[in-house]
Amino acid sequence: QSVLTQPPSVSAAPGQKVTISCSGSSSNIGNNDVSWYHQLSGTAPRLLISDNNKRPSDIPDRFSGSKTGASATLGITGLQTGDEGDYYCATWDSSLTASVFGGGTRLTVL
Amino acid sequence: EVQLVESGGMLVHPGGSLRLSCAGSGFTFSSYSMNWVRQAPGKGLEWLSYISGSGGTVYYADSVKGRFTISRDNADNSLFLQMNSLRDDDTALYYCARSPPFPLVPTGMFTHWGQGSLVTVSS
Numbered sequence: 203q204s205v206l207t208q209p210p211s212v213s214a215a216p217g218q219k220v221t222i223s224c225s226g227s228s229s230n231i232g233n234n235d236v237s238w239y240h241q242l243s244g245t246a247p248r249l250l251i252s253d254n255n256k257r258p259s260d261i262p263d264r265f266s267g268s269k270t271g272a273s274a275t276l277g278i279t280g281l282q283t284g285d286e287g288d289y290y291c292a293t294w295d296s297s298l299t300a301s302v303f304g305g306g307t308r309l310t311v312l
Numbered sequence: 313e314v315q316l317v318e319s320g321g322m323l324v325h326p327g328g329s330l331r332l333s334c335a336g337s338g339f340t341f342s343s344y345s346m347n348w349v350r351q352a353p354g355k356g357l358e359w360l361s362y363i364s365g366s367g368g369t370v371y372y373a374d375s376v377k378g379r380f381t382i383s384r385d386n387a388d389n390s391l392f393l394q395m396n397s398l399r400d401d402d403t404a405l406y407y408c409a410r411s412p413p414f415p416l417v418p419t420g421m422f423t424h425w426g427q428g429s430l431v432t433v434s435s
Binding site: 245294 | 419
C-alpha cells in the first residue's frame, strides 16, 4: 500500500490528452514539492516534472504538472505511442522522514 | 555527462549479506546527495535511503531500517549500500539516484538514475 495514491492505469488515443492523479496528505504532498517520473519497460525512470510544475530542459511542453492541496496531477497532451509506460509521482514525507512514491500508473496509448 | 553505474548485485541466500556500489562520474560527486531506490519484479518504485553530500545525514525507509546501511566515499566518487539479513522480498533491481544540488534537504526529486543492479534473494 503506497503512501501516495495513483490510478493503476489510464488510456487514451494518439493525439488526445490524459491526466494522472496523485493523492497524498498534509505530511507529504500538502507541504512538499512533487516530482513525476516516466519509466519505459526495462529502463530506468526518467524525471519528467520537478517542483510540482517544472520541466527539465529536455522534456517537451506536452508534459505539465500541477498541485492543489494534498493532490498533484500530471497532464500529457498530444499523446504519442512513445509516451506509453509507467508514471510515478514522488515527494518527501515529513512525518515518515522518507521519500515516498505513488504506486504507479500504466499509460496505454490505444 | 552525468553517469551512475551500479554493481555488486547477485544471487544471495536468505539471511545473507551483500554490498552494492554505485560509481558516479561527470559531476562533482561530493556536492550532491544520493539515494538508493529499488524495484521488485513487476512492482513499483520504492525509495530506500538518502545520504547527504558530506555523508553526515542519512535517512532510511522503515522496510530496511536496521538492516541496510548507506555510505559514500567522496574521494572515490562512490556510493554504497550494505545489505544484511536479506529476505526473499528484498529481491529487486536496485538503482542509485542523484538528488538535485538544492535544496540541501531530501525531496522526492531524483535527477539522474543508474541502470540498476539486480539482487536476487533465494535459497
